[in-house]
């Protein structure tokens with residue numbers, strides 16, 4: 601590495617350090633200044649409605665001891681040509697962003713988050729319908745947003761050539777469009793900035809790592825596989841879900857499908 605590149609790299613490495621905390625004036629954060637806390641999930645826009653996810657307990661039977669699930673975890677880029685059930689989808693969403701406890705003061709989820717700020721919204725691209733127990737269509741192909749408080753999906757429509765658009769958003773990595781579902785995790789940085797200001801951005805990225813790891817383990821437990829994707833087309837991924845790219849944008853994705 602030449603000297604100029606090394607200097608550039610060292611500057612970029614700052615992102616991984618926590619020196620920013622010493623430089624942050626926590627007396628001036630929006631939280632300290634009494635600004636109202638941002639909502640814990642995106643409110644419904646006009647015309648959007650909640651589509652409840654089915655109960656997964658009793659319908660999905662996760663298998664494997666934790667040591668086996670951890671030991672067998674791997675990235676999977678080939679999926680069987682089979683749909684997921686709505687109950688499986690429900691389980692995977694619960695595992696990655698589900699609410700574990702809700703009181704008037706706070707909402708706790710199944711994954712940790714710095715300061716419990718949970719700056720992530722989960723979007724799904726369903727290239728195949730998710731089926732109900734009796735084999736009927738529970739969620740038709742299309743784009744969805746997960747509403748953790750209600751454990752429901754919000755349908756965002758279905759653009760033409762969805763699988764092709766998903767592959768394009770995944771920087772033409774072809775396996776992405778072959779998965780029956782692709783998880784797209786967006787961040788709304790202000791939810792964390794409200795409390796941590798400049799010290800927010802590294803922890804937002806760390807939070808998303810926990811979410812994806814739970815997806816790997818939950819997928820393995822129900823005969824599915826997934827693969828983290830951080831190489832994606834920013835504008836195409838944001839445009840797919842109508843995100844503004846500034847106050848909300850995609851950070852991470854993971855195609856998922858059945859493997860056995």
Ligand SMILES: Cc1cc2nc3c(=O)[nH]c(=O)nc-3n(C[C@H](O)[C@H](O)[C@H](O)COP(=O)(O)O)c2cc1C
Pocket residue numbers: 673674675676773827828829830831832
């Ligand atoms: C942050 C992150 C980003 C990744 N991005 C991609 C990606 O864009 N494309 C891909 O095929 N795999 C991606 N992977 C998967 C890695 O290539 C994979 O984890 C690694 O090769 C080790 O294989 P294993 O997960 O089976 O142990 C990513 C993994 C992580 C954790």
